[in-house]
Amino acid sequence: MIADDFARRVLRWQADKGRHDLPWQNPPSAYRVWVSEIMLQQTRVATVIPYFQRFIQRFAEIQDLYHAERDEVLHHWSGLGYYARARNLHRAAAQICQQYSGQIPADMGSLQALPGIGRSTAAAILSLSGGQSQPILDGNVKRVLCRHAGIKGWPGKSAVLKQLWQLSEQLTPLQNTAGYNQGMMDLGAMICTRSRPACDQCPLAAECVANHLGQQQQLPESKPKSNKPSRQEWVLITVKNGQVLLKQRPPSGVWGGLWHFPAYSSEPEALASLPDQAKQSKAMVLPSRRHSFSHFHLHIHPLLVEYNEKTNACMEDGCSLWYNIEQPQKLGLAAPVSRLLQEVQQILETNT
DNA sequence: AAATCGGGGAG
DNA sequence: CTCCCAGATTT
Numbered sequence: 001m002i003a004d005d006f007a008r009r010v011l012r013w014q015a016d017k018g019r020h021d022l023p024w025q026n027p028p029s030a031y032r033v034w035v036s037e038i039m040l041q042q043t044r045v046a047t048v049i050p051y052f053q054r055f056i057q058r059f060a061e062i063q064d065l066y067h068a069e070r071d072e073v074l075h076h077w078s079g080l081g082y083y084a085r086a087r088n089l090h091r092a093a094a095q096i097c098q099q100y101s102g103q104i105p106a107d108m109g110s111l112q113a114l115p116g117i118g119r120s121t122a123a124a125i126l127s128l129s130g131g132q133s134q135p136i137l138d139g140n141v142k143r144v145l146c147r148h149a150g151i152k153g154w155p156g157k158s159a160v161l162k163q164l165w166q167l168s169e170q171l172t173p174l175q176n177t178a179g180y181n182q183g184m185m186d187l188g189a190m191i192c193t194r195s196r197p198a199c200d201q202c203p204l205a206a207e208c209v210a211n212h213l214g215q216q217q218q219l220p221e222s223k224p225k226s227n228k229p230s231r232q233e234w235v236l237i238t239v240k241n242g243q244v245l246l247k248q249r250p251p252s253g254v255w256g257g258l259w260h261f262p263a264y265s266s267e268p269e270a271l272a273s274l275p276d277q278a279k280q281s282k283a284m285v286l287p288s289r290r291h292s293f294s295h296f297h298l299h300i301h302p303l304l305v306e307y308n309e310k311t312n313a314c315m316e317d318g319c320s321l322w323y324n325i326e327q328p329q330k331l332g333l334a335a336p337v338s339r340l341l342q343e344v345q346q347i348l349e350t351n352t
Numbered sequence: 353a354a355a356t357c358g359g360g361g362a363g
Numbered sequence: 364c365t366c367c368c369a370g371a372t373t374t
Binding site: 036037038039040041042043044045047048082084085088115116117118119120121124136137138139140141181185188189194222223225252 | 365366367368369370371372373
Binding site for chain 2: 042043044046047079080081082083084085157158194195253254255256291292293294295334335
């Protein structure tokens with residue numbers, strides 16, 4: 001089948017059955033599409049929607065993002081994961097405001113030079129918001145193309161990736177690229193799903209290799225599985241006069257720039273680090289929990305220690321602070337930290 | 353080429 | 364429980 005016919009079928013289907021009411025589609029400004037594309041990296045649409053709404057409400061324009069504190073940007077990203085995306089988004093906003101007077105660049109090279117924007121994200125911004133003819137290659141397009149062309153091998157391998165980019169380039173039309181790219185993503189999300197694809201409703205089924213061979217479950221090939229290691233940490237939830245001690249994580253690494261409880265590699269080590277006024281208090285052992293990252297499991301063992309102090313001498317040395325549970329500051333908090341803080345709030349108001 | 357970087361929904 | 368999602372960046 002010639003590429004032109006492929007694109008026409010996708011376009012017709014997307015106009016008829018595709019998604020037209022996603023929050024970032026009206027209006028599809030470059031800024032809104034950019035924010036959405038960053039949030040959507042490795043993240044489902046349904047998960048992103050409420051985050052996008054809150055983020056855009058607070059940072060309606062790129063200048064609002066530029067002038068915001070990083071803590072508040074991370075606050076609006078809390079629970080979404082991959083926090084380097086938020087840090088890069090904030091950095092890129094500064095670059096765009098300083099170097100491009102607030103105008104998001106409209107060419108692939110300039111966009112890809114910005115932190116957090118790779119080829120597919122740059123192409124999505126330019127096509128969806130500006131109508132430029134640029135091929136994309138996200139998880140949806142990979143799945144559709146792997147099945148349609150019967151491409152074997154895991155798409156994460158560079159040879160397969162190169163093949164997929166070449167195919168996407170060939171099939172992407174010069175006109176109506178926004179509708180086409182949106183249609184490819186809609187097909188992947190609504191029809192050509194990972195399990196049980198609805199081939200009977202697919203506009204590309206007639207020439208789809210996987211459909212003809214019944215290989216929908218085998219394509220695309222899945223990532224070779226690896227055993228994830230486990231780590232342990234004991235965290236001190238120190239409550240003093242209704243406030244909780246938090247420490248800021250280093251700018252890079254897991255939960256970079258977010259606020260976390262002081263963490264230790266053993267229980268005795270954690271208890272030994274308590275301030276003298278707290279040592280007489282009995283630590284409450286909260287249930288341990290397992291948190292899974294993409295490449296390891298973290299077993300968190302929380303210890304709750306409450307004490308009071310007349311003199312409220314606040315030690316805030318820039319990388320640690322007392323967090324007010326009742327009137328929280330706008331900080332970046334990882335999902336398990338937010339959950340723990342909620343549990344602690346419950347415990348504290350039950351005890352009073 | 354392989355590792356790093358979250359969290360949750362689906363199966 | 365495993366797998367993977369509108370990927371990019373670093374090693």
